[in-house]
Amino acid sequence: MLFARYREAAGARSIEVEVPANATLADVWAGVRSKVPALREERPMFSCDRVYAREDQAVTGREEIAVFPPVSGG
């Protein structure tokens, strides 16, 4: 799932990416960047099943994964 500026850049609420076995969030992000070149220089935040996660966290493909820019609510 993509949010805020990333969603606008991709023109989509979510995108599907292929990742290798034993993938991490970094692999997911690499897939996003290759599909959305406008995000190539970004350093995103990650969440996995609605909890903040680091990019070295392993993923199975069954999680709800989100990537988004630094937050600015309030």
Added chain:
Amino acid sequence: MPGLYRIVEGVLDLQEAVGAVAGPGRGAIATFIGTARDHHEGRPVRALEYHAYPEMAERVMRDIGREAEERFGTPHVAILHRIGRLNIGEASVIIAVGAEHRREALAACAHVIERLKQIVPIWKKEHYADGAAWIEGSRLTPASG
């Protein structure tokens, strides 16, 4: 755990937040209202737009309420955050904290708004006379904060 944590489309209701934290054991209710300002770093702002990851935002707001309870002993916290387009002067966020005494109510309320700005997945976009821009904010996560 008592408390109210909600992402809202539409006008926020201060009384709803206060009502959620009021009670006979509480001698103080501190509130904070964040409102849409008409300028940012010298540039006139016409309107604000907020976007959220609502399910995660409500979960993180609940975590912040739990954090306030641990630090200040204030289990009665309400956080309402609006999304969508706001006119200047309208409330974007309302926080209410009920406590036995003023000191912990005020301290917890200040803590909650700081943490909200640091870690709740919500994004602000400013609309100007000649365009719009997303505001880049905090890189903290609960683990690093």
